[in-house]
Amino acid sequence: MIQTRPWLTYLTHAVLLIGILIVAYPIYFTFVASTHTLRDVVQVPMPSLPGGEFFGNYWQAVTAGLGEASGTSAVGAGRMMFNSLVMALGIAVGKIAISIIAAFAIVYFRFRFRMTAFWLIFLTLMLPVEVRILPTYKVVADLGMLDSYAGLTIPLIASATATFMFRQVFLAVPDELTEAARIDGAGPLRFFWDILLPISRTNIAALFVILFIFGWNQYLWPLLITTDPNMLTVVVGINRFLNVGDDQIEWPIVMATTMLAMLPPVLVVVFMQRLFVKGLVETEK
Amino acid sequence: MAEVSLRDVRKTYGDVKVIHGVDCAIADGEFLVIVGPSGCGKSTLLRMIAGLEAITEGEISIGGRVVNDLEPAERDIAMVFQNYALYPHMTVYKNMAYGLKIRRMSKDEIDARVKKAADILELGELLERTPRQLSGGQRQRVAMGRAIVREPSAFLFDEPLSNLDAKLRVQMRVEIKKLQENLGITSVYVTHDQVEAMTLGHRLLVLNGGVVEQLGSPIELYERPASVFVAGFIGSPSMNILTARIAAEGGAVELPGGDRLPLSNGGSAGQAGQRVTLGIRPEHLEIAEEGADAARLTVEVVELLGADTLVHGHFGNDRSDLTVRMGGIHNLKHGEVLPLKVSPDHLHLFDSGSGARL
Amino acid sequence: MEKRVVFKHPVLPYLLLAPQLIITLVFFIWPAGQALKQSVLIEDAFGLSSELVWFDNFIELFEDPLYLESMEITAFFSVCVASLALSAALYLAVQADRVIRGAMTYKTLLIWPYAVAPAVAGVLWLLLFNPTLGILPFLLRGVGYDWNAQVNGGQAMLLVVVAAAWKQISYNFLFFLAGMQSIPKSLIEAAAIDGAGPVRRFWTIVFPLLTPTTFFLIVINIVFAFFETFGIIHSVTQGGPAGATNILVYKVFNDGFIGLDLGGSAAQSVMLMGIVIGLTVIQFRYVERKVHY
Numbered sequence: 001m002i003q004t005r006p007w008l009t010y011l012t013h014a015v016l017l018i019g020i021l022i023v024a025y026p027i028y029f030t031f032v033a034s035t036h037t038l039r040d041v042v043q044v045p046m047p048s049l050p051g052g053e054f055f056g057n058y059w060q061a062v063t064a065g066l067g068e069a070s071g072t073s074a075v076g077a078g079r080m081m082f083n084s085l086v087m088a089l090g091i092a093v094g095k096i097a098i099s100i101i102a103a104f105a106i107v108y109f110r111f112r113f114r115m116t117a118f119w120l121i122f123l124t125l126m127l128p129v130e131v132r133i134l135p136t137y138k139v140v141a142d143l144g145m146l147d148s149y150a151g152l153t154i155p156l157i158a159s160a161t162a163t164f165m166f167r168q169v170f171l172a173v174p175d176e177l178t179e180a181a182r183i184d185g186a187g188p189l190r191f192f193w194d195i196l197l198p199i200s201r202t203n204i205a206a207l208f209v210i211l212f213i214f215g216w217n218q219y220l221w222p223l224l225i226t227t228d229p230n231m232l233t234v235v236v237g238i239n240r241f242l243n244v245g246d247d248q249i250e251w252p253i254v255m256a257t258t259m260l261a262m263l264p265p266v267l268v269v270v271f272m273q274r275l276f277v278k279g280l281v282e283t284e285k
Numbered sequence: 286m287a288e289v290s291l292r293d294v295r296k297t298y299g300d301v302k303v304i305h306g307v308d309c310a311i312a313d314g315e316f317l318v319i320v321g322p323s324g325c326g327k328s329t330l331l332r333m334i335a336g337l338e339a340i341t342e343g344e345i346s347i348g349g350r351v352v353n354d355l356e357p358a359e360r361d362i363a364m365v366f367q368n369y370a371l372y373p374h375m376t377v378y379k380n381m382a383y384g385l386k387i388r389r390m391s392k393d394e395i396d397a398r399v400k401k402a403a404d405i406l407e408l409g410e411l412l413e414r415t416p417r418q419l420s421g422g423q424r425q426r427v428a429m430g431r432a433i434v435r436e437p438s439a440f441l442f443d444e445p446l447s448n449l450d451a452k453l454r455v456q457m458r459v460e461i462k463k464l465q466e467n468l469g470i471t472s473v474y475v476t477h478d479q480v481e482a483m484t485l486g487h488r489l490l491v492l493n494g495g496v497v498e499q500l501g502s503p504i505e506l507y508e509r510p511a512s513v514f515v516a517g518f519i520g521s522p523s524m525n526i527l528t529a530r531i532a533a534e535g536g537a538v539e540l541p542g543g544d545r546l547p548l549s550n551g552g553s554a555g556q557a558g559q560r561v562t563l564g565i566r567p568e569h570l571e572i573a574e575e576g577a578d579a580a581r582l583t584v585e586v587v588e589l590l591g592a593d594t595l596v597h598g599h600f601g602n603d604r605s606d607l608t609v610r611m612g613g614i615h616n617l618k619h620g621e622v623l624p625l626k627v628s629p630d631h632l633h634l635f636d637s638g639s640g641a642r643l
Numbered sequence: 644m645e646k647r648v649v650f651k652h653p654v655l656p657y658l659l660l661a662p663q664l665i666i667t668l669v670f671f672i673w674p675a676g677q678a679l680k681q682s683v684l685i686e687d688a689f690g691l692s693s694e695l696v697w698f699d700n701f702i703e704l705f706e707d708p709l710y711l712e713s714m715e716i717t718a719f720f721s722v723c724v725a726s727l728a729l730s731a732a733l734y735l736a737v738q739a740d741r742v743i744r745g746a747m748t749y750k751t752l753l754i755w756p757y758a759v760a761p762a763v764a765g766v767l768w769l770l771l772f773n774p775t776l777g778i779l780p781f782l783l784r785g786v787g788y789d790w791n792a793q794v795n796g797g798q799a800m801l802l803v804v805v806a807a808a809w810k811q812i813s814y815n816f817l818f819f820l821a822g823m824q825s826i827p828k829s830l831i832e833a834a835a836i837d838g839a840g841p842v843r844r845f846w847t848i849v850f851p852l853l854t855p856t857t858f859f860l861i862v863i864n865i866v867f868a869f870f871e872t873f874g875i876i877h878s879v880t881q882g883g884p885a886g887a888t889n890i891l892v893y894k895v896f897n898d899g900f901i902g903l904d905l906g907g908s909a910a911q912s913v914m915l916m917g918i919v920i921g922l923t924v925i926q927f928r929y930v931e932r933k934v935h936y
Binding site: 008009012013015016019020022023024025026027029030033042097098099101102104105106107108109110111114117120121123124125126127128130131132133134135136137138139140154155157158159163170171175178179182187188189191213216217218219220223224235236238239242251254255258261262265266268269270273276277280281284 | 646647648649650651652655656657659660662663664666667668669670671672673674675676677678681731734735738739741742745749750751752753754755756757758759760761762763764766767768769770771775776778809812813814817818821841859863870873874877878892895896899900905908909912915916919920923
C-alpha cells in the first residue's frame with residue numbers, strides 16, 4: 001500500500017460515507033414516512049425521525065392494503081409478498097433446473113441439431129420480454145395462463161444466461177473425471193447426479209441468489225398478466241397504490257409496502273454477499 | 286486368463302493417421318510399458334484399450350474377449366489417470382467405493398474390498414478425507430486404490446507419476462512395481478520417462494509417431510536397439526550417435542577425424558565403404574592405451590559427479606558432442622586428448638537412411 | 644470449446660433439452676415471430692382483418708415525430724444514466740480500493756441497491772421529489788426553485804435519470820472494484836517510484852487497464868437504460884409529462900397495450916429487437932474478447 005498523506009485517507013472515508021448516505025437516504029426517508037400517520041407525513045417538512053406508527057402501519061399494509069380507497073379490493077402486502085415469493089422461487093428454481101439439464105445435454109452429448117439448439121437458446125439472450133410484450137401476452141392469454149402462478153413464472157424461465165453459465169462450468173470440469181466415471185460404470189444420468197451436480201453446488205447457489213432477486217423484482221411481466229388483485233406481486237402492487245387518482249394517497253401505507261417490497265432481496269444480498277457477487281460475475285462471462 | 290492382445294490396431298482422426306498398426310500380445314500378469322516421446326500416440330493407444338477412444342481398425346481383446354465395441358465399464362479394466370481424476374466432493378472411501386456401488390455390490394463386500402486396498406496402500410487413516418486435503422502422493426495412491434478394489438482383468442496407467450516431484454516419483458515407482466508383482470494383474474503403463482519404463486516393465490513397447498519401433502524386454506532394448514530412435518531413447522545419458530563409415534577393407538569403422546575402431550568378426554552388418562550411423566553408449570567407452578585401435582577424444586567439458594565422471598568432447602574436427610561416462614573421479618583438462626576403446630559388441634550400426642539396425 | 648469425452652445416447656439429450664426448448668419456442672421464438680409478422684400488417688383492434696403493408700408501418704414510425712422524439716429521449720436518457728452511474732461508481736470504487744479498514748463494510752453498504760427493483764427505486768425517488776411530501780422540493784423551494792416534476796418535463800427526466808442511476812451505481816461499483824483489484828499492485832508501485840502522483844497514476848495506469856471493464860459496463864448500462872427502466876417510467880412518470888420521458892420501451896407498451904395500435908407497436912418491438920441484437924453483437928464480439936476474470 002502506497003503511503004499517502006493522512007488527510008487523503010480521511011477524505012476517502014468521507015467520500016465513501018457520503019456515497020453511502022446518498023445510497024441510503026431514500027430508504028431512510030421512506031422508512032421514516034412509513035412510521036408516521038398520514039397527517040404527519042403530509043405536513044412538510046416531514047419529521048426526520050421515525051414515528052410511533054410502525055406496528056400500526058405495517059400491520060395494515062400487510063393485511064389490508066389501502067382498503068376500499070385503493071379500489072383494489074383491499075389486498076394486503078402479506079398476500080402480495082406471498083405471490084412475489086412464489087414467483088421468485090418458481091423462477092429461480094425453474095430456471096436453474098431446466099438450464100442445468102439443457103447445458104448438460106449441450107456439453108456432454110453429440111447429436112444432430114446440437115448446434116441448432118445451442119443457437120436457439122442463444123437467441124433468447126436477444127429477446128428480453130420488453131421487445132415482445134404483446135405477442136407473448138397473447139400466447140399466455142391463449143393458453144389460459146393469465147392471473148396464475150404458472151403464467152407469472154413459466155414464460156420467464158427459459159432465458160439463456162443460466163444455461164450459458166452452466167455450460168462454462170461444465171466445460172471447465174476435467175475430462176478425466178468423466179472418463180473415470182465412465183470406467184467406474186456410471187452412465188450419463190448417474191454421472192450428472194453423482195458427480196456434476198455436487199461439483200456445481202456453489203455455482204447453483206450463486207445463481208439462485210441472482211435469480212431470486214431477478215424474479216422478485218419483475219415488474220413489466222406481472223403488470224401485464226395479472227388483473228386479479230389477489231395475484232398481484234408486491235412490486236407491482238405499489239404501483240397500483242400510487243395510481244388511485246387524486247384521492248388522498250395513504251402515503252404511510254404505501255411507504256410501508258415499499259419497504260416490505262425491498263426487504264427480501266436486500267436481505268439476500270446483504271447476507272449472501274459472497275454468493276451474490278460470484279453469481280453476478282459468473283453470469284456476465 | 287487376462288491377456289490383452291492388440292492386432293493391427295489403427296487410429297485415424299479424419300484424415301490424420303495417428304496409430305499405424307500396432308501388434309502386441311500381453312501375457313497374463315505381464316507389466317507392459319508403452320514408452321515414447323510426446324505426441325507419439327501412446328496415450329491414444331491406451332485409451333483405445335480402455336474404450337475411451339474408438340478403434341478405427343484392428344482388434345483389441347481383453348481376457349480372450351474382443352472388446353472393440355464394448356463400453357469401458359464392460360471391459361473389466363481399471364485406469365489410473367495422470368491427474369488422478371478423483372471425485373472432489375467425495376471422501377477417499379467413497380471415491381474407491383463408487384465403481385463398486387454402481388455395480389451393485391453389497392455394502393459388506395464393498396467395505397471389505399476398500400479396507401483391503403487401503404491396507405495395501407497405507408490409506409487406512411485417510412479414508413474419511415476429501416481429495417483437497419491430500420498431498421499429491423496420497424492422491425496418487427487413492428487413484429490406485431480405486432483401481433485395485435475393482436479387481437479387474439487389466440490395469441491401465443496413463444502417466445500416473447508425471448505430476449509428482451522427482452523424489453516422490455522414484456518412491457512411487459518402486460511401490461507400483463511391488464504392487465503389481467503382489468497382485469499379479471496384467472498392466473499396461475504409459476510414460477514418456479524411459480527410466481520409469483526400464484525399471485517397471487517386463488517388456489517395453491517403444492512408440493514413435495504411431496509406429497512400433499521395438500517391442501522387447503528392457504535389456505533387449507538396451508543391448509540390441511532395433512533403430513536409431515530406440516538407441517537414443519533408451520539409456521541415460523543417451524547413446525552417442527555419430528555418422529561414420531565402414532572402412533574400405535571392412536572389419537573396422539572409421540570415425541570422423543580418421544580414427545578407427547574394430548568391428549566384431551563375422552559382422553554381417555554393413556558393407557565395406559558404406560556410410561552408417563554409429564551408436565556407442567557413454568558407459569561403453571573406456572580409456573585405452575595409445576594405439577591404432579583407439580579413438581581419440583578431445584576433451585571440452587568435464588562433469589564431476591562423484592560416483593561418475595561425464596566427459597564431453599569430440600572426435601577429430603567433428604562438431605558432434607560426445608559423452609563418455611567413467612566411474613570414479615577423473616580430473617581431465619579442456620583440450621586434453623583421451624584415447625578411447627570400445628568393445629566391438631558395443632558398437633551399434635544403423636542404416637544412415639532408415640535408421641534400422643544393420 | 645468442446646469436450647473430449649461425450650456420451651452417446653439416442654434419446655436422452657433431446658429429453659434434457661426439451662423443457663428449455665419448448666418454453667423457448669412457445670414463449671420467445673413464436674411471439675418474436677408474431678411481432679415480426681404483425682409489424683408488416685395493419686390490423687384492426689379486434690384482429691378480424693389484416694392487410695399486408697410491408698414496410699409501411701416502419702416508414703410511418705420514422706415519419707412519426709413522436710417516435711423520433713422517443714428515440715431522442717431514449718438516447719438522451721441512456722447517455723445520462725450511463726454517464727452518471729459510471730462516473731459515480733468509478734469514483735466510489737477508487738475510494739473503496741484505497742481503504743484497508745472497513746472495505747468489506749463499505750462494499751456491503753454500497754451494493755444493495757442492486758437488489759431494489761427499478762420500479763421500487765422509482766417510487767423511492769418519487770417520494771423524495773414529491774412536491775407535497777418530499778424533502779427535496781422543500782429544500783429547493785427554500786432556495787427559490789419551484790419543483791414539480793409532474794408539470795416540468797426536464798425535471799421529470801432528471802428524476803428518472805437519478806432513480807435509474809442510483810440503482811445502477813452499485814452494479815458498476817462492484818465490477819469496477821473487482822477490475823481495480825485485479826490490477827497488480829506492482830504496476831502502481833512502479834509508477835509511484837517513477838514519481839507519478841495519485842491522480843496521474845490513476846489516469847495513466849489504472850484507468851487504461853480498466854478499459855475492458857469499462858466497455859463492458861457501458862454496454863450493460865445502455866442495455867439497462869433501454870430496457871430495464873420500464874418499471875421506473877411506468878411508476879413514476881408514465882412517460883410524461885407530455886411525453887418528456889417516453890422512452891422507447893415504454894412507448895411500445897403504451898401504444899400497444901393502452902393505445903391498441905398493434906401494427907405500430909409490433910414495428911416498434913421489431914426496432915427494439917434490432918437494437919438489442921446490435922448491442923449483443925457488440926458485446927460479444929468486441930467486449931467479451933478483452934475481458935478476462
